[in-house]
Amino acid sequence: MALFLLLAMILSRMANNLDDIFAALSDPTRRAVIARLGTGEAPVSDLAAPHDMALPSFLKHIKTLERAGLVQTRKIGRTRICTLHPEALAVAENWLDQQHEIWVGKLDRLDAYLNKDQME
Template sequence: MSAEPRLDALFQALADPTRRSLLSQLARGPASVSDLAQPFDMALPSLMGHLRKLEDAGLIETRKDGRVRTCAIVPEAFTPVRGWLDEQRALWEGRLDRLDDYVTRLMKERQNGH
């Protein structure tokens, strides 16, 4: 999968507050679907839809042991998001540094009467 569609899938999965909450729960360790469902007031099929989106994006993995489905976070799946955010931060820091230099130069010119 190329970088852009991969990022699109990751950001789509992260865009929903329910899915972010599920990821926060899973950051503490693997959990069963029933444990993950407890804090939510929604039907199990709806919750499973959220988990499927996270799994399709590669952010979690699930395994089934008998009747119990357990979910776990995939930490390395966040690497493309982190990389993109780091690139954006570097870009904007560079722009802000140039703006700061420009404003500083204007202020000095104004002080010197130019």
């Protein structure tokens, strides 16, 4: 029974993390930040520069990315540096792969059914 509860807790945590990741990726500003951080770490001020918004609003986007585990920040003096953690995307990638396999299987079965019906 304890193993079942542990497994349920792990699956719940993964589902919450998946929700956080997709929520974080749902915004074009956050996707732009992820894309920029793909080239290397950067100060928040550099990440905010191309976006037409106040710094406090931009920081909310950074917090959302941090909560999803996609970005980590650290302070060096008065500068906050952001680093991408692409391994956090593995949770979403795994889910998408599973969905892809499910739908490919369904479409293959539909194709086989339609071809069988056509041959008869």
